[in-house]
Amino acid sequence: MVQFVTWVSRYLLAFTFIFSGFVKGIDPLGSAYKFGDYFMAFGLDFLEPFALQFSFILCAAELFIGLLLLFRVKNLVAVWGAFLFMLMFTPLTFILAIYDPVSDCGCFGDAIILTNWETFFKNLPLFAASIFMLIHRKRIDPTFPKVYSHVIAGGLLIISFIPSFHGYNNLPLIDFRPYSIGTNIQEAMSFPKGAPLDEYKTILYYQKDGVEKEFTQDNFPWQDSTWQFVDSKSVLIQKGYTPPITDFSLTNFDGWSQTDSILNYEGYFILAVSHRLDKTNEESFAQLNELYFKARELGIGFACITASPPYEIDDFTSKTGVAFPFLLADEILLKTVVRSNPGVILLKHGAIIGKWHYKNIPESNYFEGDILSKSITNQQGNRTMLWMCIMILVLALGKILIAPFSIAKIDKHL
Known part of the structure; x- marks a missing residue:
């Protein structure tokens, strides 16, 4: 029976750590923003410049520990790592639940939003499992001989950083936010008929x-x-119904709303998004400027939205020579819309049909011809990549879960 509980504890922690590390790792900027919230809440503002580094380390560490537990490699490192993680985060989430300095802990990124109390109660069985597994760690037999464990652990460590590096240099492989491709912003802001009110x-x-x-x-x-x-x-x-999008608002320098005119624009509309011009990738604005002139030639709308103040916008346009118009929006909104600075989204009648990281902005000729078909083709390519990753993971897990020696050991100790 002890062996069975140890087995259950190991898989429970392994899957939780892998899921948590992966969903945060594919969106490292989102995790960095959450770290920034924590630093501000606890008066650790001086750590805010290092939020991205903390994001990379945390996501990779969770994924690494989960993979070690799953493959039974470096068992001592894996068991102690899981225990120390839970020893640190269980009391922390209890403090968050009591004082509520941050609305949600972000433990599963944007994939699953939990309240602070829900997070704390979620951590209790995980903490108990980590303690039980630590006590009975000698019952976990290594999968591979010791001579190979260093190499395999090194490979798993490299794999653990891949989601974060990919997510930083591209848009998240899975977009859990309300501004994913296919979302109609106007519909996402509306109340369905008969929806309950607060x-x-x-x-x-x-x-x-x-x-x-x-x-x-x-x-x-x-x-x-x-x-x-x-x-x-x-x-x-x-609590009544809350629309997925509640804060999408764009204004000009005089404070007049431009939201409806853009969402109801006849045809395609390109929005370049830069939440802060002083932290943006300036080199990509030359390509955006070229894209603006091509869009104007094709009758496609174009604007850049930012949270930077007008005087910074004036300085930026003088410095870079960009000719396109700017609109203003909330910084948090822009960080949510696209995880890139700058990023590009393509709208048609208020629906998002394309999103790009500044490293993957399409050439201007992309917007000639049937743009919608091209966007669908790109989406199919992304889905193919995602399904390939899922299939590889399923095959790996299947091999582990049905391993005869594991079943035999469990039956032997029951």
Whole structure:
């Protein structure tokens, strides 16, 4: 029985660590933004410049520990690594749950959003599993001879960094955010017919003889003049429907909204996105400028949206010589729209039909002819790559899970 619980604990931790490390690793910038939130919340602003490095290390470490556990390589490193991770993060998530300095911990990136309390309760069985596995670590037999374990562990370590490096130099392989390709922004901002709304209860505070008491709208002492009204507040009692997108707003320098005109634009519209011009890749703006002139020639709309203030935009345009117009938007929104600075998204009637990292911006002739068909072809290529990765993973897991010696050992100890 002990052997079986050890087996379950190992796979539980392995799959959790692999999933957590992978979904965060394919979006290292998103993980870096979350680290920035933590640093700001805990007064560690001086660490914010190193958020991306922390992101790479954390994602790779989780994935590495999970792979070691899965393949039973370097068992001592894997078991202690899992235990120390849970020893650190379980109390941390408890603190987050109590004080709520950050809305969600980001433990599964944007793939699964958990509240801080949900994260803490999720960590409890994982922490228990890591303790149990640490105590019974000698029951975990290594898959490979010791002479090969160093080489295999080194290979797994290299593999653990691949998702983050790919995600940094390209857009995330899987886009879990509400601005993925195929999303119609207008529809994602709307309320479906019959969708439930937020329900609130009003609490009224009255005072009498120095004693303050709470009342509702049903029982407050409106006929008793000896009670003096003090205050009131609305309390959410049931959360209603929240659209996937709630903050997509674009304005010009005068503060006038340009959102509807862009989302309702007849034809294609290219949006270059740079959340901060002082942190952008300036070299790519020469290609964006060329793309702007081609778009104007083809009747395609074009604008660059940024959160930089107008004076920085003026300095930037003077420095780079770009001719396209700029619009303003919230920085967090722009970081969410595309994980690249700059990045490019292609709209048609408010629907996102293309997204590109600045290292993969298509040549201007891409926007000639049937653009929609080209975008669909690109999407099919990305899906093929994703399915290949999934199939390789499934085959690897299948080989491990049905290994005869593993089943025999479990049966022997039951």
